[in-house]
Amino acid sequence: MSRTDRQLVPPEELHAAELAFLAAHDGGPRPPGWLLTPQAVVTFVLGSGGERLTGPKGGKAAQGMVIGQKFVGDRALVERCVVTLAGERGLLLVGEPGTAKSMLSELLAAAVCGTSALTVQGTAGTTEDQLKYGWNYALLLAKGPNREALVPSPVLTAMTEGRVARVEEITRCLPEVQDALVSLLSERRVAVPELAGTEDAQLHAAPGFTLIATANLRDKGVSEMSSALKRRFNFETVGPIGSLEEEVALVRSQSSAAVERAGAPYSVDDAVLEALVTAFRDLRLGRSTEGWEVERPSTVLSTAEAVSVATSLGVAAAYLPQSGDLLARLPGQLLGAVRKDDPADADRLLGYWDGPVRRRAEQGAATWRTLWDQRGDLEGSR
Template identity: 80%
Template sequence: MTTAPSRSAAPEAAGRQISPPEDRYATELAFLAAHDTGPRPPAWRLTPRAVVTFVMGSDGDTLRLPAGTDASEGVPRRLVVEEKFVGDRALVERCVVTLAGERGLLLVGEPGTAKSMLSELLSAAVCGTSGLVVQGTAGTTEDQLKYGWNYALLLAQGPTRAALVPSPVLTAMTGGGVARVEEVTRCLPEVQDALVSLLSERRIAVPELSGGDDALLHAAPGFTLIATANLRDKGVSEMSAALKRRFNFETVGPIGDLGAEMALVRRQARAAVERAGTTQQVDDTVLEVLVTAFRDLRDGRSAEGWEVERPSTVMSTAEAVSVAAALGLAAAYFPGGRDVLGLLPGHLLGVVRKDDPADASRLLGYWDGAVRRRAEQGSATWRTLWDLRGVLEE
């Protein structure tokens, strides 16, 4: 559930590791704006239907601009819109309807389920930028959600509109855009409370300015906010009932289909390896074992129905992508004929024991259970993994 490289995407800008979706998929966004000319909510760049197509792809179908449509220079007349989010289409449609109603959207789920990526894609499609974002932490202040001051101008001119430094949220408000707040439950309760009046009254008071309307900054049509929160975070601040009522909650779950998860891990790992300047790829046999192990440990049950003790850490698709990319890079940078599969146990161990040292014994239990049973059933690949059990004991 992470972004896949698109053939229709704009090339990465020089000096960037990753471009934001509004730049990366600029061609697709321009094409969809011309392709679907139906009704759009206030200030939206695309129709709600086109936003869903942008996120979910055109299912391999080639879309064509209607006859007589005037397209901007560089916009193709036909295009296959590639899938960027692997998940439930109905979930994405509900998210789009929430935003069209100018209501706050809260994406919740386990870490690594592409909540942030989905919020980026939605905001890029709706208002043309995913950059109006506040990263929630214990150190996030109310000013970062509202406004600050240019102190040089403040001293020279006093509190004026020119001296005001808007937050990303305020910029979205006054411009009718989409603001994003990552990890909102990491913010302290008093900081979260700043969002309550903002989402209900749709204005921010600036008492330092002169009285009357000049002291109130109002939300323009189209403004809304997307927040994300992880279900497994420790030390988070519980959201108040008042703030919860200002959001529609949508849960983003892990990918349900093995084939779909394998395809995504393959695409993302390939993109990561290519960014590193090589083309070495992990073969499908190793990828299938990798993704299967992640799914078994994530679900607490193997595909065969065998019980598996779950580690405390989250075995997310994003982590699987990182391991697949690491295997590809190891094969590229340290050639010599060694079996890439032999590197997998060590990488899995590095993933599972991040939170709790006892998770190493849980991984060993997985080897003594599901891995051994598959080896005994005659799988040569899983037999090789079983023979590598000693790596987990070093």
């Protein structure tokens, strides 16, 4: 299947040219099994800041390339993540939902080992087999226990090939399943009792193997990690984007790409995007940019959620242009995002309209005046 036949393309394919360039550009020392140097991994994730990087004359990197920014966040955070992986220690990315933990883990895996696909999605139904191995029962019955009949998990494949494994939403796995990772991360091997007496009874980790897990702070109590497992990870917290301008730029980039995948041109203007992101940030923080108090809704108003709302506005503009101004649609879209977890959040959103939205409108801001005029529609749709 070609890239054009897929909705989403993994980063190792989408950014293959950048990865190849960085491998040639930076000829410095690499940890065992790494495709790039640690510094090149940081550059791949955060971009070159608009600078055109060049390599030695006559080499593949001689013509130069500007590396685009893929993750908006603190450089020190990314550098700590890279150092953790270079030390072959487990990395656990924690944070509120929608803070791009999974995106960061994908980018790191793609840059370190060339694939982000060795992934286990944690759920209440995840089994120990999905973290270690299972069996091809047809071969097992035909030939008995042997390496050919063993079906490795993505984690075991990463171990034996010296790559990066990823476990998404690790706290959604049951504790006994999580604990399967304890010996794996400490002893760096998996015992296969069924193959006792053969050289495959112990499968060892190749140099370069490590594991990145993610966990949402809101889901912390689903299946609390044991102390033994926590000690096998370095914890890094991925927070919301600090800058309004950077968050608007990210929402614009991500939503425009999504609308284009839907086969439509993108026509959401900057005034709408800035109002959307400002409202999300005010409600997320419990305080407006002017310092006015705002009652926070119980739901998490993440950047990812803002991208979804901007995408909906973009699709509406393309396919339903007769149904009104995009700014007039924004209150209804915000209401849909806010009241997912608690119906009372609709009243909190209305309180935001009666507070910062009204005050900005009274100060003469045209965008917020238009939004204030939609208050009746917002109240009627609760």
